[in-house]
Amino acid sequence: MIEQLIYFSPLFILLFGIMTFMCNRSQENEPLQCFRLARILLALSFLMCVIFFNKPLLAGITIGSRFTLINNSLMYLGAFILMFFSRRWFLSMKMNANAFCIGVFITLLFGSLLIASVHLLLTVVCLAALVINNACMLQYTQSKNRADGKIILFSVIMALLLLIGGTLPFYVDGFSLFYEELRLSIEHHQNDVALFASVAAILVIFMLYIGLAPLHHGMTELLGSVTLPVFTFFILVPSIAGIAGLINLNIYVLVPLLSKLKLFYAGVALISIGIGAVGACSCKNIRKILAYAAIYHLGIVFLILQRFSLSSTVAAYVYYVIYLLTMYGVCAVLFGFKIKGEYPLMLSDFNGAAYRRPYISAMLVIFLFSLLGFPPTLGFLGHFSLFTDLVIHNHFYQMTFLLLMMLALAYSYLTIIQALYFEDSHDVFDRAERSIYVVIFANAILMALLLLQPQYLFDVLTNIIGDLFA
Amino acid sequence: MGEMVLLLLIIPLLGCLFALLAKKNDLNAFYVCIFTLLCNIFSVLFLLSEVSAPEAAIFYVFNWLGNAGTSITYGVDILSLLVLLGVYMSVLIGLTGLSALQRKNKMSLLLSLYFVWNMTGLIVAKDIISFYVFFVGLLPPVFMLLGVCGNLKKISMLNLFFIFNFAGVLSLLAAAVFTYKFYNGNVLLQNIVLTDMPTRVGVCVWIGACLAFLVRIPIWPFHYWISSVSVSVKNPVASIITNMLPLTGVWGCMCFWASAVPPSIKETIPLAVVLGLLTILFIALIGLAHNDFMRKLFSYSTIYYLFFLLAVIVLEDKYRANVIYSLFTFMIVHASLSVLDLIADRVCEEEHCSYHGILYYMPRLSRLFAFFVFIAAGLPISSMFWNNFVIISAMFRYNFVVGIWCISAIALIGMALLHELYTMYDLRGIGINRDEVEDISDRKQTVFMAVIVILFLSFFNPLWFVF
Numbered sequence: 054m055i056e057q058l059i060y061f062s063p064l065f066i067l068l069f070g071i072m073t074f075m076c077n078r079s080q081e082n083e084p085l086q087c088f089r090l091a092r093i094l095l096a097l098s099f100l101m102c103v104i105f106f107n108k109p110l111l112a113g114i115t116i117g118s119r120f121t122l123i124n125n126s127l128m129y130l131g132a133f134i135l136m137f138f139s140r141r142w143f144l145s146m147k148m149n150a151n152a153f154c155i156g157v158f159i160t161l162l163f164g165s166l167l168i169a170s171v172h173l174l175l176t177v178v179c180l181a182a183l184v185i186n187n188a189c190m191l192q193y194t195q196s197k198n199r200a201d202g203k204i205i206l207f208s209v210i211m212a213l214l215l216l217i218g219g220t221l222p223f224y225v226d227g228f229s230l231f232y233e234e235l236r237l238s239i240e241h242h243q244n245d246v247a248l249f250a251s252v253a254a255i256l257v258i259f260m261l262y263i264g265l266a267p268l269h270h271g272m273t274e275l276l277g278s279v280t281l282p283v284f285t286f287f288i289l290v291p292s293i294a295g296i297a298g299l300i301n302l303n304i305y306v307l308v309p310l311l312s313k314l315k316l317f318y319a320g321v322a323l324i325s326i327g328i329g330a331v332g333a334c335s336c337k338n339i340r341k342i343l344a345y346a347a348i349y350h351l352g353i354v355f356l357i358l359q360r361f362s363l364s365s366t367v368a369a370y371v372y373y374v375i376y377l378l379t380m381y382g383v384c385a386v387l388f389g390f391k392i393k394g395e396y397p398l399m400l401s402d403f404n405g406a407a408y409r410r411p412y413i414s415a416m417l418v419i420f421l422f423s424l425l426g427f428p429p430t431l432g433f434l435g436h437f438s439l440f441t442d443l444v445i446h447n448h449f450y451q452m453t454f455l456l457l458m459m460l461a462l463a464y465s466y467l468t469i470i471q472a473l474y475f476e477d478s479h480d481v482f483d484r485a486e487r488s489i490y491v492v493i494f495a496n497a498i499l500m501a502l503l504l505l506q507p508q509y510l511f512d513v514l515t516n517i518i519g520d521l522f523a
Numbered sequence: 524m525g526e527m528v529l530l531l532l533i534i535p536l537l538g539c540l541f542a543l544l545a546k547k548n549d550l551n552a553f554y555v556c557i558f559t560l561l562c563n564i565f566s567v568l569f570l571l572s573e574v575s576a577p578e579a580a581i582f583y584v585f586n587w588l589g590n591a592g593t594s595i596t597y598g599v600d601i602l603s604l605l606v607l608l609g610v611y612m613s614v615l616i617g618l619t620g621l622s623a624l625q626r627k628n629k630m631s632l633l634l635s636l637y638f639v640w641n642m643t644g645l646i647v648a649k650d651i652i653s654f655y656v657f658f659v660g661l662l663p664p665v666f667m668l669l670g671v672c673g674n675l676k677k678i679s680m681l682n683l684f685f686i687f688n689f690a691g692v693l694s695l696l697a698a699a700v701f702t703y704k705f706y707n708g709n710v711l712l713q714n715i716v717l718t719d720m721p722t723r724v725g726v727c728v729w730i731g732a733c734l735a736f737l738v739r740i741p742i743w744p745f746h747y748w749i750s751s752v753s754v755s756v757k758n759p760v761a762s763i764i765t766n767m768l769p770l771t772g773v774w775g776c777m778c779f780w781a782s783a784v785p786p787s788i789k790e791t792i793p794l795a796v797v798l799g800l801l802t803i804l805f806i807a808l809i810g811l812a813h814n815d816f817m818r819k820l821f822s823y824s825t826i827y828y829l830f831f832l833l834a835v836i837v838l839e840d841k842y843r844a845n846v847i848y849s850l851f852t853f854m855i856v857h858a859s860l861s862v863l864d865l866i867a868d869r870v871c872e873e874e875h876c877s878y879h880g881i882l883y884y885m886p887r888l889s890r891l892f893a894f895f896v897f898i899a900a901g902l903p904i905s906s907m908f909w910n911n912f913v914i915i916s917a918m919f920r921y922n923f924v925v926g927i928w929c930i931s932a933i934a935l936i937g938m939a940l941l942h943e944l945y946t947m948y949d950l951r952g953i954g955i956n957r958d959e960v961e962d963i964s965d966r967k968q969t970v971f972m973a974v975i976v977i978l979f980l981s982f983f984n985p986l987w988f989v990f
Contacts, residue, residue, distance in 0.1 A: 411630075422663055428656035437652075440700045456693045463689050467682050475670040475678055507587065 060108040060117075066098040067162040074151040074158070084150030088140035091154045095136065095161075099129040102165070113231065115169035119517045124168045124297040127377060131289035132157050134381055134492065138388040139282035141486065145394040156190040157286060159183075164294030171305060173230040173255075176298060177220050180258050184212045187262070187291060190283060191275050212261055215254045222251045232305035240309040252310060253317065255302075263295040263351055264344075265321055266328040273332065273348065277341035281396040284340050285384040288347055289377070296354060296373055303361045304521050311361050318359035323454060325352025330458035333465035337400050342465050343383065346424065349462055350376045356451065357442055363522050367515050368442040374514065375423075375435035378503075382420045382496040389413040389485040389493070397480075400468060405478025413485060414473045416493050421466045423500070425459065431500040434507050525583035527570055528597045528647055531607070534562050535640035542633045553618070553626040556636055560615045563643070567608045571989045574601055582649065593709050596649040601986075602847040603646050606774065609851040610642050612974075613763050613858035619970045620759035620862030622869060628758075631672055635760045638664040645771055652709045654778065655699045658735070658771060659692045665768055672758035680751050691738030698731030712778045722787060729788045732779050733795075739772030740832060741825050742802050750825075754817045757869075759862045766821065766857060769828040770850075777835050777843070792836060799836075800928045803829045807935035816864045816878075816943045820857065823899060823936045827853050830929055834914045837921050842914060848985040849910035852898070852978060856907070859895045859974055863888060866963055867947070874960060880950040884960040889948070891963075891971045896944045898978060900937035906981035 058065075070091065077087070106122035109115045135157065143150040160183060167179035188209045220230075228238040242248050264272045264287075276284055307314060329349025336342045354376075357369035390397055390406060390413070397403060407414035419430060426436030443452045503510050538559030545551035574581060582598040599607075614635060625631070641664065644657035666685045673681065702710050706718045720728065741749045753765040803826050810822025831853075834846050867881050867888060882889035898905045911933070919926035963971075980987045 418663075418667075427663060428659050433656070433659075436696075437700075440696060441703060444697075444700045444704045452697065456697065459693060460686055460690055464682065464686055467685055470667075471670070471678055471682070474667065475681075 057112075060105050060110055062105070063098045063101040063165065064110065064162060066094050066101065067158050067165075070094040070098075070158045071155055071162070074155045077151055084143035084148065085140060087150045087154055088136055088143070091136050091157070092133065094158075095129060095133055098161070099125070099133075102126075102129070110166070110169060111175075114172040114175055115166065116171050117169065118520055120297070120300075120521055121165075121169045123514075123517060124293055125165055127374070128161060128164055128168075128290055128293045131293065131377075131381065132161055132286075134385065135282060135285050135289060137488065137492075138285070138385065138486075142280065142282055142394075142396070153190075153282065156186055157290070159186045160286075160290055160294070164291070167294045167298040168301075170298065171232040171301065173220060173232070173235060173306075176302065177216050177255070179294075180255075180262060180298070181213055181216050183291065183294065184258065184262055185209055187287070190286065191272075191279065208261065212258050216258055218251070218254050220251070220255070222247050232301070236306045236309065239306065243309055243313075249310065249313060252307065252314070256299075256314075256317070259295055259299050259302075260321060263292050263299075264348060265351055265355060266325040266348055273341060273344045276344040277336070277338045278398070279340075281340075281387060284344075285387070288343065288380055288384060292347075292351060293377070296351075300358070300366060300370070300518075301521070303358065304366070308361050315359050318355055319451065322352045322356035322359065323451065325349065325355065326455060326458050330461040330465075334461050336465065337468075338398050339387070339400055339403065339469060340398060342400075342469065343380075346462060346465070347380075349458065350424070353439060353455070356455075357439060360446065363515075363519060365442055365446070366518050366521075367511070368438045370514050370518060371438050371510065372435040374510070375431050375503075378496065378500060379420050379423045379432060382416065382493055382500075383424075385489055385492045385496065386413050386417040386420065389489045391483040391485070392480050394483065400472045401476075402480060403469070403472045404476035404480070405473075406480075406482065407473045408478050409480075409482045410485060412490070413493065416497065417473065418470055419497070421469060425463055425466060429504065431504045434504065434510070438511075524570075524573060524581050527566060527573075528581055528583040528599055531563060531566055531570075531599075531643050531647060532597070532640065534566065535559055535636050535643060538636045539633060539640065542629065542636055545629060547629060548627050549629075550626055552629045552632040553621070556618055556632050557615070559636060560611050560618070560639070563639075564608065564611045564615070567604050567611065568988065570599055571601065571604050571608075571986070574599065574604065575989075587652075593652070594650070595653050595709070596711060597644075597647040597653065598649040599647055602844060605847050605851050605986075606770075607643060607646050609854035610639065610646070610767065610770075613767065613854045614639055614760060616855065616858040616862055616970070616974065617760035617763040619967055620865055625758055625760075628672075631668060631758055631761060634664040634668050634671075635764060638668070638764050642767070642771075646774060649713075650709050650711050651699045651702055651715070654712060654775075655695055658695060658775065661768065661771055662688050662692060665765055668758070668761040668764060669752050669756060672761040673752055673756045684749060684752055688738055691735040694731040695735035698728045698735070701728045701731075715779065726787050729779075732775070733788075736772040736775040736779075739775070740769040740828055741806075742798060742829065750818070750821050754815070754821055757865065759865050762817075762861050762865065763858045766824050766861070767854070769825065770854070773828055773831050773835065773850075776832055777846075780835055796833060796837060796925060799829050799833050800925065803833075803932040804928060804935075807932040807939070810936050810939045811942075813939075814946075816947075817861075819936070819939045819943050820860055820864065823940060824853075824857050826932050826936050827857075830914075830933065833925070833929065834918070837925065838914070838917050842917050845910040845913045848981075849907050849914065851985070852905050852907040852910075852981060855974060855978060856895050856898050856905075859891070859971060860899065863892050863895065863971075866967075867892075870960060876960075879946055880948060881960075882944075882947040883950055885962045887962045887968050891968070891975070892947070893944060894975055896940050899940050901933060904982060905978040906985040908982070910985070 073090065074087070102125045103122065105117070106119070107117045109117045139153070143153070163179040163182040163186070167176060167183065170176045170179060228235055239248065272287070276287055325348050329345045329352055333342045333345035333349065336345065354369045354373045357365050357372065359365070387396065389410060390403065392402065423430035423432035426432045440452060443455070538555055541555045542552040545555060570581065580598050580600040582596060584594050584596045587593050587595045638661060641657045641660040645654065645661065648654040648657055662685065666681065669681055670678070701720070701724055702715060702718055705720045705724065710718060749765070749768065753762065756762045756765060806822045806825050810819045813819055813822070831846050831850055834842060867885070870885065871878050871881055882892060898907060901908060901911065915926055915930055918929055977988070
């Protein structure tokens with residue numbers, strides 16, 4: 054019993070943090086203290102996660118593996134970077150950061166559970182909590198805009214209805230909701246239309262949570278206007294739990310439905326890639342461009358995941374990890390540009406920034422080229438594994454479409470580079486924190502090392518994902 | 524000796540690092556560039572002395588992804604070393620032409636070194652993955668250099684140039700990935716022919732690769748973007764580097780074509796030849812019609828690159844050495860003319876005088892300029908004359924019309940350059956005193972005199988500097 058409680062300690066620490074932030078009504082010394090406490094709790098929780106990474110939180114309902122560890126690490130790292138950089142903004146705006154910290158902690162709490170879950174009910178509950186939490190986080194910075202609020206409310210209600218609709222048939226038909234047993238049940242009822250509809254409903258919620266097209270609209274529109282801390286949160290943290298949960302579901306439950314779901318996956322992925330690339334081209338707001346680009350990149354991950362095989366899952370995960378590492382860098386760079394205490398939104402605000410902040414701008418350009426798969430950046434490795442996977446499995450049309458969309462996405466990134474380097478400078482940027490340089494440099498070093506010795510990345514991820522297939 | 528090949532790649536990277544750390548508004552980055560290029564030139568000369576036989580080569584192999592079939596191979600032979608030497612000398616000549624302000628532009632110097640690194644990688648790459656890596660890597664520095672040093676009014680044109688080149692790059696990526704699949708790993712360029720591919724896939728791979736190379740060479744109708752963005756560049760190094768981009772296309776064709784082409788692709792050679800010939804004559808006429816020396820020089824470089832491309836495609840492999848010898852001289856002549864013209868241009872801007880007759884007032888520049896224009900026009904004062912003579916003779920043997928067409932285009936562009944030389948001597952319209960114009964410095968004159976000696980001695984032996 055005590056042993057089980059110790060295994061629960063990462064979640065208890067997060068719960069403790071949530072409670073503390075909820076009870077904290079004092080405005081004094083806010084938000085520095087708030088972020089300090091959040092960082093300490095995050096570090097403690099992560100430490101416990103690492104120590105007990107192979108111990109299941111709830112026997113039978115969750116699993117502990119290297120896969121959960123690596124996803125938790127990525128999620129905590131994202132949250133830590135977020136907390137580290139956000140504190141200055143909250144301080145300069147004199148805003149209460151409790152709600153923000155609660156949102157991040159809830160995501161970590163349910164995200165960790167979703168990553169480790171091997172029980173459909175737990176997965177569904179975590180997904181519902183995460184969707185509601187995301188909506189609250191968006192509402193938190195969008196309270197003035199009623200129209201956006203309605204969109205959020207509508208999507209949350211739809212998500213909950215779909216979740217209930219997707220899970221009930223399994224329950225009513227007497228299926229066990231444990232992944233392994235559920236898979237056996239699905240194998241015997243492969244032609245059951247209602248069952249397929251239920252699976253599709255659950256997958257739709259995953260899509261909504263990750264922010265894939267065509268359910269992206271509210272998310273991208275809002276991300277274009279939210280504050281940078283919230284934007285960074287949405288770019289870095291939620292998708293990790295979503296992708297990991299989806300990979301678990303694919304491998305443990307949905308393999309029997311592979312032939313039927315292939316078209317669904319490919320369709321969603323191609324729509325996301327298309328909308329992400331074309332949408333980014335039409336934007337003049339840097340955060341919107343990056344939000345659309347996120348749809349594009351997550352669409353690619355979805356595209357490779359469509360085969361549920363070890364090689365494709367590894368390729369997808371390698372691509373995703375590289376994308377995430379690059380986005381850590383991009384977000385850190387965005388925190389380096391500040392005009393009179395505010396983070397700029399529009400591309401025109403970045404005009405001539407390279408002459409004011411040459412190193413940060415150069416790193417942003419390198420990260421953007423990495424996202425486009427330009428060698429010798431780490432992104433090339435992700436793109437190479439992606440294209441090799443598509444060609445090996447004879448998906449020539451999908452590859453052609455992807456290449457065309459890469460051109461469109463390249464255009465949107467060029468507009469950012471154009472603003473940074475080829476336009477005249479008007480604005481005076483505030484002094485960037487030294488920690489931003491440190492984080493960007495560390496990120497660049499990590500990426501360079503992985504590029505020089507890519508076999509470590511491939512071997513480690515192949516072994517980790519291979520364990521799931523074993 | 525294989526490590527020397529790696530050294531060729533490491534030196535420019537180290538140069539980039541030092542240039543990055545150099546102080547802003549200082550000459551340190553400039554000196555780093557000069558030192559880096561000199562180091563690489565000496566390394567190439569050393570390697571040239573080691574690789575004496577024409578068929579000899581030095582290789583360096585290492586395993587990148589850790590599993591079988593992903594070995595990266597670099598290698599050099601006499602021809603690739605000569606191209607490298609041409610590249611380094613061209614950039615070095617460009618550096619001598621920088622103004623005092625341009626020498627302090629750290630970003631353009633850094634990008635130039637990065638370009639040199641990629642160019643070195645492309646020329647020493649012997650397998651398809653590393654070839655792709657460096658082929659793509661050339662695009663960002665050129666794009667940034669054009670944006671930073673070029674005409675800001677043509678940004679949309681620059682974006683089109685990037686997208687267009689990126690499309691070519693992606694087609695090479697598709698070709699590389701297909702080859703990777705069917706060869707079961709990374710394939711050496713010379714072994715592409717051994718890859719067992721279905722005919723249709725083979726055709727797609729070759730079309731992908733050829734498209735990638737053709738977009739680099741401003742072949743009609745793809746010539747517009749690069750010409751419109753490159754002629755407005757006032758930085759000599761940026762101008763030389765931009766005009767070196769087509770070399771990557773020619774080099775790519777040379778590498779891929781050498782490894783034998785599938786018969787289905789060979790059937791399309793006449794089509795490529797017709798397209799090339801049409802472009803060559805079209806651009807020669809454009810060059811003749813323009814009044815701007817930079818545009819004429821752009822036409823000159825395009826015509827010569829296409830000429831070399833046609834020679835690679837239609838002639839036998841034994842003429843490859845002649846193509847490379849001619850290419851080496853051509854690169855140096857082109858770089859020298861670009862720099863000298865930009866110097867004359869700068870003087871005109873500073874003195875607010877007309878371009879006409881400027882050489883009359885700058886006797887030193889005039890002598891150098893005339894020498895390089897004479898070489899470019901095809902006079903027998905460098906190895907380019909002999910080698911072009913051999914190539915054109917072989918083209919006549921291949922097809923009389925192709926030979927006539929090529930010689931006409933070369934003669935036309937030679938006329939255009941000579942006409943421009945006459946214009947720059949023509950005193951009509953000039954309104955300044957001779958004493959007001961400052962001629963080029965002693966140091967610059969010494970550099971160009973050295974270049975002239977190198978070119979003149981190459982008339983007797985193209986590899987006279989190899990001991």
